[in-house]
Amino acid sequence: MKRRTKTAAAALAIGSLALAGCASGESAESADGLVWSMWIGSTEDQTAWQSVGEAGAAAAGVGVTLQGAPFADYWTKLSTQLGTSAAPCIVSMQSLRINQFNTGLLPLDDLIAGSDIDLAEFDEGALDAMRVDGQQYAIPYDTGPMVLYYNKDAFAAAGVADPEPGWTADEFDAATAKLKDAGQVGMATTVEDLFLESSVLAYNGGRVLDESGEFTFDDPAFGQGVEWIASAVQDGRATVANGPDNTADDNAFMNGSAASVVGGPWLLLDFNAKSDFEIGVATLPAGPNGGGTFSAGSGFGISSECSDPEAALAAIAGMTSEETLTSLAEQGRAFPARTASQQVWYDNAGIEGLQEAMDAALVTATPLPGSAKGDQFNQLLVQYGPQMVNGDKPADEILPEIATQLGS
Numbered sequence: 328m329k330r331r332t333k334t335a336a337a338a339l340a341i342g343s344l345a346l347a348g349c350a351s352g353e354s355a356e357s358a359d360g361l362v363w364s365m366w367i368g369s370t371e372d373q374t375a376w377q378s379v380g381e382a383g384a385a386a387a388g389v390g391v392t393l394q395g396a397p398f399a400d401y402w403t404k405l406s407t408q409l410g411t412s413a414a415p416c417i418v419s420m421q422s423l424r425i426n427q428f429n430t431g432l433l434p435l436d437d438l439i440a441g442s443d444i445d446l447a448e449f450d451e452g453a454l455d456a457m458r459v460d461g462q463q464y465a466i467p468y469d470t471g472p473m474v475l476y477y478n479k480d481a482f483a484a485a486g487v488a489d490p491e492p493g494w495t496a497d498e499f500d501a502a503t504a505k506l507k508d509a510g511q512v513g514m515a516t517t518v519e520d521l522f523l524e525s526s527v528l529a530y531n532g533g534r535v536l537d538e539s540g541e542f543t544f545d546d547p548a549f550g551q552g553v554e555w556i557a558s559a560v561q562d563g564r565a566t567v568a569n570g571p572d573n574t575a576d577d578n579a580f581m582n583g584s585a586a587s588v589v590g591g592p593w594l595l596l597d598f599n600a601k602s603d604f605e606i607g608v609a610t611l612p613a614g615p616n617g618g619g620t621f622s623a624g625s626g627f628g629i630s631s632e633c634s635d636p637e638a639a640l641a642a643i644a645g646m647t648s649e650e651t652l653t654s655l656a657e658q659g660r661a662f663p664a665r666t667a668s669q670q671v672w673y674d675n676a677g678i679e680g681l682q683e684a685m686d687a688a689l690v691t692a693t694p695l696p697g698s699a700k701g702d703q704f705n706q707l708l709v710q711y712g713p714q715m716v717n718g719d720k721p722a723d724e725i726l727p728e729i730a731t732q733l734g735s
Contacts, residue, residue, distance in 0.1 A: 360384070360387075360389035360390030360391060360392065360638075361383075361387065361389055361390065361391050361392070361416040361417055361633075361635070361638060361639055361642055362391075362392050362394060362415040362416050362417070363380060363383070363391050363392065363393050363394065363415060363416070363417035363418075363419070363627075363642070364393075364394045364396075364401070364404075364405060364408070364415035364417070364418055364419060365393055365394070365395060365401075365419040366395075366396060366397065366398040366401040366419065367393075367395030367396065367397070368397060368398065369597065372660075373395075374658075375655060375658055375660045376393060376395075378651070378654060379468075379646050379651055379655070380393050380646070382645040382646055382648060382650070382651045383417070383642035383643065383645045383646040384642065384645075385645055386641050386642055386644055386645025386646075386648070387638045387639070387641040387642035387645065388638075388641075389635075389638055389642070391417070391642055394415055401419075402424065402702065405418070405428065406428070409428055409430075409431025409432070409630060409631075409632075410430070410431045410631065410632070411632065412632060414431065414630040414631070414632040414633070415630060416629060416630060416632075416633035416634075416635070416636075416638075416639045417627055417628075417629060417630075417633075417639050417642060417643060417646075418431075418432060418465075418627065418628045418629065418630050419625060419626075419627055420432070420457070420464070420465045420625065420626055420627070420628045421623070421624075421625045422456035422457060422467075422623045422624050422625065422626075422694055422695070422697060423520070423521065423623055423695060423697045423701055424697060424701060424702070425456075425457060425459060425464055425465060425628075425697055426459045426540060426697040426698065426699055427697065427698075427699055427701060427702065429459045429464045430631075431630060431631055431632075432464045432465070432628045432629065432630060432631060433464075433628070433629045433630070433631050433633070433636055434462040434463065434464060435462075435463045435464060435465070435466070435628070435629065435640070436462055436463050438629075438636060438637065438640050439463065439466075439640070442640055442641075442644065443644065444466065444640075444644050446463075448649070448665055448666065448667065449466075449467060449664050449665055449666070450467070450470050450664050450665070450666055450669075452470060452622055452689075452692060452693070452694055453467035453469075453470035453624045453626075453664035454467060454664075455694055456470065456622070456623065456624050456694035457624070457626045457628075459697075464628050465626035465627055465628035466626050466627055466628075466643050466644075466647045466664075467624050467625065467626035467647070467664035468624075468625060468626055468627065468646065468647050468651075468652060468655070468661060468663070468664055469592070469593060469624050469625055469626075469652075469655070469660075469661030469662055469663060469664055470622060470623075470624035470662060470663075470664045471591050471592035471593065471622055471623070471624065471662040471685075472591070472592075472620045472621070472622040472685070472688035472689055472691075472692035473521065473522065473525035473526075473589055473590065473591055473611060473620045473621055473622070473623075473688070473692075474589075474590065474591070474592075474608050474609065474610060474611065474620070474684055474685065474688050475490070475587055475588070475589055475590075475608070475609045475610065475611055475612070476580060476587060476588050476589075476590050476594070476598060476606055476607070476608055477489075477490070477586060477587040477606070477607045477608075477609060478580070478583065478586045478587065478602075478604050478605075478606070478607075479604065479605040479606065479607040480604040480605055481506065481511050481583065481586040481604070482502070482506070482586060482607070484509060484511075485505045485506045485508070485509035485511055485586075486505060486509075487502045487505050487506060489607055489609075489680065490502070490607075490609035490610075491609075492609070492610050492683055492684050492686075492687035492688075493610055493613060493618070493687060494609060494610065494612060494613070495612060495613055495614070496530055496555065496612040496613060496614040496617075498612065499612035500559070500564075503559060503564035503565065503586075504564060506564070506586050507562075507563055507564050511586050512563070512564070512565065512566050512579075512584060512585045512586065513559070513564045513565055513585070513586050513587060514559065514564065514565040514566075514585055514586065514587045514588065515565070515566055515567075515568065515575070515576035515577075515579035515580050515584075515585035515587070515588045516556055516559075516560065516565050516566065516567045516568065516576060516588075516589070516716065517567065517568040517573070517575070517576040517589070518567065518568070518708045518709060518712025518713055518715075518716060519568075519573060519705060519708065519709065520695075520701070520704065520705045520708060521591075521621060521623055521695055522576075522589045522590070523553070523556070523708065523712070524536070524621060524695060525589060525611060525620050525621040525695070526552070526556060526589055526611060527548075527549055527552030527553060527555075527556070527617075528552075528617060528619050528620060528621060529610075529611035529612060529613050529614070529617045529618060529619060529620055530552045530555050530556075530611075530612065530613070530614040530617045531548050531551060531552050531555075531614045531615070531616045531617045532548060532616045532617050532618075532619065533546055533547075533548030533549035533550070533551060533552040533617075534546055534548075534549060535549045535726075536695070536696050536698060537696070538696060539696065540696040540697055540698045540699075541698075542698070542700075542704070542730065542733065542735040544726050544727065544729070544730040544735060547723075548616070549722075549726070550721075550722035550723050550726055551722075552614075552617075553715055553716065553722040553726075554721065554722055555614070556716055557715060557716040557717070557718065557721075557722070560716045560717055560718070561716075561717070561718045565585075566579065566585060567713055567716045567717055568713075573709075576588050576589075577590070577594065577597070577598075580598070580602075581597075581598060581601045581602045583602075583603075583604060589611065591622075591623060591662075592661070592662035592672070592685070593660070593661055593662070595659050595676060595678075596658060596659040596660050599659060599676075599677075606678055607678070607679075607680065608678060608680065608681045608684040608685070609680075609684050610684055610687050610688050611688070618691055619691040619692070619693065620688050620691055620692050620693075621692065621693060621694070621695035622689075622692040622693065622694050622695070623694065623695055624664060624694075626647070626664070627643045627646055627647065629643070647664070647665070649665055649667050649668055652664065652665045652668040653665075653667075653668040653671050655668075656668050656669070656671040656672035656675065657671055657672075657675050658675075659672070659675060659676055662685075673685070700733055700734075700735075703733060704729070704733055707729045707732055707733060708729070711725050711728060711729055712725070
């Protein structure tokens with residue numbers, strides 16, 4: 328799953344918080360206290376995580392040193408660090424990847440039971456996304472269902488009405504046809520896991536991962552859902568992001584060359600900052616057997632190498648407090664995992680119809696299961712997926728090829 332960021336943040340020290348490089352030789356503790364590893368990208372990210380780190384340091388009474396890395400580099404470095412003395416104490420974790428890394432993390436249930444953290448104050452779906460085999464491995468800070476962002480100005484210019492929550496795939500097809508007639512690409516698509524799988528689930532309920540995280544390449548509905556997306560690409564109503572650039576679909580939306588894009592709530596800050604048109608939010612187009620959506624989120628765990636897990640949990644409590652998550656919500660940075668902070672996110676977004684669309688999506692949302700082979704699967708999708716949506720090969724040929732290479 329992508330957190331569309333561009334470049335690593337520069338090193339910066341503020342009080343007990345310091346942004347540092349993700350050097351492989353650093354230990355879980357530093358001279359300043361606890362080491363926290365996080366993906367860092369835009370200047371908006373940098374500002375937000377500075378405040379979060381400061382809240383953690385204040386709550387724990389120790390310094391927090393933040394190791395920043397771009398999103399793709401983060402996972403590569405983390406895979407070499409966990410289980411070694413170089414592991415950070417506090418580990419930022421993503422729901423899609425948690426069962427790839429949980430062997431290097433501490434289960435938190437006993438620690439939480441002895442703390443002041445009340446899990447009842449968090450969204451249950453967000454908590455569930457941070458569990459493996461029923462054990463809590465991270466405290467979530469954000470969550471959210473996949474939705475469709477759209478360019479209200481482009482829709483209006485083409486004579487397309489704003490989508491209502493629960494709009495159908497037929498209505499989407501008609502809307503993108505009108506946009507095409509007006510000289511506007513209707514949608515920028517991607518073959519990345521969460522985004523592609525959510526679109527197919529909404530269309531016809533097809534899944535390539537079952538609820539336990541096992542691959543189900545033999546589900547014909549998934550291939551049929553991909554073919555529906557391919558039909559929009561092949562007749563010019565949509566375009567597909569090709570190659571390793573996982574920001575191509577977002578960029579196409581923000582620069583106005585595509586009128587809609589599938590995304591999560593974490594994209595709202597970037598979209599608002601970089602687009603010069605009015606943004607709308609809708610549920611994903613639903614087919615006769617679909618209508619659901621996947622959700623995902625991120626949180627903070629503790630590495631098994633951390634020598635002071637109690638202090639790390641105290642810092643995480645501060646980093647996920649209502650005050651901290653409300654601040655992130657005010658910035659539009661994250662749809663908070665704490666339910667008490669969620670209304671602030673809606674109020675500060677300033678987008679008409681946002682809460683109605685999100686509420687409708689949340690009703691049908693289920694966390695996308697992680698898989699131990701999740702990264703490999705996504706790499707194969709990026710490599711071979713464009714062929715099945717641009718007309719080179721049908722999905723029923725590409726998916727078995729991916730399954731073979733994945734060993735499934």
